[in-house]
Amino acid sequence: MADFGYDISDFCGIDPRFGTLDSFDALVREAHARGLRIILDFVPNHTSDRHPWFVQSRAARSDPRRDWYIWRDPAPGGGPPNNWLGNFGGPAWTFDAATGQYYGHSFLKEQPDLNWRNPEVRAAMYEVLRFWLRRGVDGFRVDVLSQIVKDAQFRDNPPNPDFTPDQDPFLRLLMLYNTDLPEVQPIVAEMRRVVDAFSDARSSRVLIGELYLPLARLVAYYGLNAEGVLEGVQLPFNFQLIATEWKAAHIDRFVRDYEAALPANAQPNWVLGNHDRARIASRVGPRMARLAAMLLLTLRGTPTLYYGDEIGMTDVPIPADEVQDPFEKNKPGMGLGRDPERTPMQWSAAAHAGFTTGTPWLRLAADWPTRNVDAQSRDAGSMLALYRHLIALRRAQPALNRGSYEALEAEGDVLAFARNHEGLRLVVLLNFGDTPAPVSPALMPRQPVVLASTDPARAGVIEGPLVLGPCEGVVIGTVNGEAPATR
Numbered sequence: 326m327a328d329f330g331y332d333i334s335d336f337c338g339i340d341p342r343f344g345t346l347d348s349f350d351a352l353v354r355e356a357h358a359r360g361l362r363i364i365l366d367f368v369p370n371h372t373s374d375r376h377p378w379f380v381q382s383r384a385a386r387s388d389p390r391r392d393w394y395i396w397r398d399p400a401p402g403g404g405p406p407n408n409w410l411g412n413f414g415g416p417a418w419t420f421d422a423a424t425g426q427y428y429g430h431s432f433l434k435e436q437p438d439l440n441w442r443n444p445e446v447r448a449a450m451y452e453v454l455r456f457w458l459r460r461g462v463d464g465f466r467v468d469v470l471s472q473i474v475k476d477a478q479f480r481d482n483p484p485n486p487d488f489t490p491d492q493d494p495f496l497r498l499l500m501l502y503n504t505d506l507p508e509v510q511p512i513v514a515e516m517r518r519v520v521d522a523f524s525d526a527r528s529s530r531v532l533i534g535e536l537y538l539p540l541a542r543l544v545a546y547y548g549l550n551a552e553g554v555l556e557g558v559q560l561p562f563n564f565q566l567i568a569t570e571w572k573a574a575h576i577d578r579f580v581r582d583y584e585a586a587l588p589a590n591a592q593p594n595w596v597l598g599n600h601d602r603a604r605i606a607s608r609v610g611p612r613m614a615r616l617a618a619m620l621l622l623t624l625r626g627t628p629t630l631y632y633g634d635e636i637g638m639t640d641v642p643i644p645a646d647e648v649q650d651p652f653e654k655n656k657p658g659m660g661l662g663r664d665p666e667r668t669p670m671q672w673s674a675a676a677h678a679g680f681t682t683g684t685p686w687l688r689l690a691a692d693w694p695t696r697n698v699d700a701q702s703r704d705a706g707s708m709l710a711l712y713r714h715l716i717a718l719r720r721a722q723p724a725l726n727r728g729s730y731e732a733l734e735a736e737g738d739v740l741a742f743a744r745n746h747e748g749l750r751l752v753v754l755l756n757f758g759d760t761p762a763p764v765s766p767a768l769m770p771r772q773p774v775v776l777a778s779t780d781p782a783r784a785g786v787i788e789g790p791l792v793l794g795p796c797e798g799v800v801i802g803t804v805n806g807e808a809p810a811t812r
Contacts, residue, residue, distance in 0.1 A: 327435040328413075328651055331468065332373035336453040346460075353461040362463035364531065369450055370473050371436040378449075379437050386424050393446050395429035395438050397479060408481045409503050410495050414655035417503070431472055431503070433651055441473045441512060451519045458523040464531030467516070467558065470546070471536050474509050476502035493661055505542055514548055514556045533594075534558040540565070540579075540586055549588040560594045560627055566620070567602050571609050573740040573757040580624065580742070581732050593626030598634050604666045605631075607640040612796040615711055615779040616755055619798040622715040623744065623753045625730040630712075632670055636701050637708040640665035641690045649686060673699040706781035718777050718800065724751045725800075733768055739793065741768055751776070752801045756793035764791040769801065776800045 326332070330340070339349055353363050372379055381390040397406035397418070405418035406427055411434075418427040419434040429438045439446050454465065482498040513534075520530045534546050534557075548557020563583065569575050587593055597617055598605045606614040614637055621628045643664040648654055653662025664687055671693040672679035678693040690696070701707035719725045728746035735741035738758030744751045752770055756762040773787040777800040793799065 327373070327433050329649075331368055332371070332375075332433065332436045333368055334373040334375045334377075336372075336450075337456045350460060357461065363461070364464045364466055364533070365457055365462050366468060367454065367465040368468040369439070369441070370431060370469050371438045374435045374437055382437075383421055383424060383428070386426070392443050393440055393449075395440050395475065396424075396426045397429070398426055407479050408498065410482075410498055412495055413652050414494070429475065431469070438475070439473070442477070442508070447512065447515065451515065454516065454519050455523075458520065458530065462530075463528065464520065464533065466533040466535060466562075468535050470513065470534040470558070471505040471509060471538060471542075472503065473512065474506045476506065478502075493656065493659060505538060510545070510548065510557070513546060513558060514550075517548065517556050517558065531560065532558040533560040534562060536561050537564060540582060544583075544586045544588065544591070547588050547591045549591075553589065555588060555591060559592060562596055562629070563594050564596050564599070564602075566595055566597050566617070567599070567608075571613065571757065573735070573738045573755065576620070576757075577732065577740050580730070584625070584730055584732075593624070594629065595621055595624050595626055596629040596631075597621045598631035598666070599629075600631070600667055601663055602666065603640050604638060605634055606637045607666075611637055612779075613757075615708060616757065616796050616798045618708070618712055619715060619753070619777065619779055619800070620740075620755055622712075622719050623725060623751075623800060624742075625728070625744065631666075633668075635709055635712040636671065636696055636698060638668075638671060638696065639690060639692075641668045641688060643687060647688065671697040673697050710781075711777075711779060714777055722749075722751060722776075722802075723747070724749045735768065736765065737762055739764065750803075753798070754791075754793060754801065755798040756796060759795045761795065762793045764793060766790070770803045772803045773801045774803065776802045 339346055356363050378390055378393050381388050382394045382396075385391070399420070400406055405416045409417040409429070411417040411430060412432050417429055417431055419430060420427050430436050431438055439450070441447060480502045482501050482503065485497055485499050488497040517532060520532055524530050536543055536546055543561050543563060546557045546561035547555050550556050565579050565583070566576070569579055583593065605617050609617060614634070621630070643662065645657070648662055648664060650662040650664045653664065668687045669678060669680035669685045669689055671689065674694045674697060676682075677685050678689050678697055679699070698709060701709035704710060724744040724746040728744040728749070728751075731743040731745055733741035733743055733752070735754070738756060739762050740755040740757060742753050744753065750770060752768060754764055754768065769787070769791060773791070775784055775787060778784065779796070779798045780794055783797075783799065787801070791799075
């Protein structure tokens with residue numbers, strides 16, 4: 326728990342504070358009985374320094390597991406072997422006095438990196454995947470996938486010419502030699518073959534890659550081979566909605582570029598928020614967060630929701646004496662901590678928002694008595710009601726759940742696109758501006774009807790010109806083509 330479970334001491338066990346293997350098996354059974362899938366977080370880059378493999382590895386240079394981790398002699402003049410930096414601060418190397426070498430760690434010193442160039446490590450980690458697949462899991466989200474292989478020559482990373490002193494010191498170097506190396510791709514293909522061996526006609530297994538990479542490198546992880554077969558992860562996480570400037574023109578440009586860059590038969594995916602970035606409602610504001618929900622659930626591909634975003638939860642300021650995140654503790658005062666977006670889910674107005682009968686690990690937002698699932702379930706105009714309606718519409722409309730994407734030309738701060746499937750067409754119009762936006766009649770289908778709107782007051786057939794309100798989005802079908810979904 327040095328990094329909240331991302332420092333694993335047993336890949337095939339459940340930490341007692343969270344349960345047992347029996348309770349895990351029960352979870353899988355009960356989830357599957359309800360038509361839900363279980364995806365685990367697979368952490369291949371590193372282990373805990375308490376893992377038996379590492380305990381053996383650091384015992385002696387001659388230990389058979391020494392080469393399971395990354396060990397290097399000090400630099401010729403002393404000190405770390407090269408200039409690589411740890412994501413959470415300081416060098417990516419810690420000296421082990423007992424054996425006279427440094428071990429590498431991309432994150433905390435309690436998280437030593439595995440040596441994925443060693444075939445024994447790969448075999449052992451693939452057995453970890455098989456262990457959980459045999460227990461019925463449906464796939465894995467693979468943590469920091471691009472970092473699992475390091476430069477064989479351990480060359481220094483070059484300086485970042487765009488670095489400024491107010492940035493995270495980690496960014497002062499370009500990660501040229503310790504991330505996204507060509508040798509990662511064959512390993513990803515091996516992982517895919519392991520997982521595919523457990524797929525059948527009834528159910529396929531999925532790999533999701535955590536990848537903070539530019540577009541051109543991101544799509545490489547679909548693994549298009551020379552025969553035109555996709556052999557990488559099915560869903561390389563696309564975090565661009567988190568990073569892109571929240572303007573219609575910027576998002577329109579990226580969606581077009583992403584669609585054009587995807588290999589044939591690749592499934593796009595979109596991520597609006599996660600455990601490492603500020604919440605969408607804090608990034609763009611509550612009204613725009615409703616528009617973001619519509620964008621996420623109408624784009625082509627697989628959407629990923631972060632818990633609490635469906636009720637509009639915001640970041641919670643955490644006082645210095647309550648900070649939990651090692652990122653913030655190691656780099657205090659820089660605002661890099663991830664605690665604000667990790668506060669307890671707000672279920673109800675009961676004590677501790679119904680999250681626990683004990684003491685929550687982080688404080689709750691001040692609005693939890695009113696911003697919670699129970700309250701919003703009874704409010705037809707709530708954020709939760711909007712999410713539920715959009716998800717129901719997505720499931721009901723083939724144009725949304727499997728249709729093609731067609732970019733449309735719109736004026737001002739409006740983003741427009743269509744989703745088409747077998748002659749059925751839906752038009753999505755999103756006003757990113759803070760003033761009303763008239764919609765060109767050329768964008769409207771015949772006999773238009775609003776299937777969904779971020780404005781709870783808007784519904785039904787559109788008669789006359791359509792003017793979107795500030796930060797309003799609508800999904801439009803036709804009276805004789807796409808019938809409105811029942812609210």
